[in-house]
């Protein structure tokens with residue numbers, strides 16, 4: 185039985201800050217960002233946008249294509265949760281009018297949680313092929329102003345429908361995984377912004393990749409040349425490049441520059457102009473690969489490296505299904521990215537200061553045109569709304 189991703193769609197915010205604007209304001213050479221970390225823009229959430237509104241925007245086009253009453257579970261991965269008790273997925277359930285015969289839970293382990301939710305959804309469907317599971321990976325990556333992480337902010341949500349006989353990608357059984365209790369990136373409960381030991385985090389990321397690769401090859405018997413395309417967790421695109429260089433060295437293969445780029449570059453294009461989206465970032469990379477490749481990659485194998493600081497990592501693979509191109513939502517993804525509005529630095533500061541800052545009573549100004557937005561907070565309760573758009 186094949187199990188995997190049947191439908192796939194992402195959403196990002198309606199605004200971005202150009203790293204040229206950012207560099208000019210901070211008096212830094214813009215090539216530090218364009219070349220040094222490989223980023224051009226970061227999607228910035230307005231105060232009336234959060235992981236729930238982003239997730240609803242990501243999931244709605246999928247639900248329009250199926251009978252949404254068939255969704256038997258929502259597994260919601262995030263590290264920018266909106267409540268310490270109630271799962272963001274339950275707010276989503278309300279906004280999208282899902283069936284009451286559905287279970288919902290939130291997954292957390294930094295950026296790894298999306299891969300964990302995907303693997304668990306796959307296992308549930310293997311156990312009961314009638315299940316249709318909505319996996320959400322949604323995050324707003326927010327760091328303090330004037331910190332090393334500030335240039336690597338961003339936001340996004342990916343919705344994936346996991347079923348038997350999937351139309352896009354069969355997830356293959358077997359993976360390599362690795363856990364180590366380290367403090368490279370974390371967010372204490374009292375904070376809306378993450379703390380990070382930046383340089384150390386990049387070392388832990390690359391070490392985790394080597395560890396999961398060893399475990400993956402041991403447990404599956406697959407080797408580098410069995411894989412056609414490589415998707416990585418992308419905090420910034422230079423990290424994915426360094427990851428692929430590390431893997432190529434570890435596997436002891438020789439690639440031309442053109443082969444190296446063909447395996448990874450299409451999977452970085454969206455991330456370069458969206459920024460980090462934590463748990464969603466790996467899957468935005470996969471969507472970027474599918475939307476930007478010119479050739480048809482039916483029956484080709486794609487690998488996924490998920491890294492969540494703290495840290496947990498996993499390496500697994502999937503096989504592209506015949507006819508997958510007919511169900512991609514490429515136009516929708518490209519239109520969303522293209523219609524984003526550039527922020528001035530002052531507007532960015534206003535959004536940064538307000539976004540997720542408090543749970544006091546507030547009616548939020550309409551900056552997010554929808555189709556879903558956070559309308560306000562009253563008596564410590566969040567209120568979402570569907571707009572006409």
Ligand code: CAA
Pocket residue numbers: 213214215216217219220221295332333335336369380381382383385386389417418419420423460462491492493
């Ligand atoms: N032209 C070209 N290149 C330039 C340049 C210029 N004018 N100026 C600097 N550079 C290069 C540097 O040489 C450097 O290259 P290398 O990494 O190859 O050495 C690169 O640009 C970055 O420069 P710095 O090291 O000076 O940058 P920095 O001190 O601002 O920090 C960072 C970089 C630590 C990655 C920082 O962006 C950060 O803290 N990011 C957040 C943490 C993060 O994303 N970690 C990734 C692993 S953890 C993870 O993946 C989980 C997650 O999502 C957070």
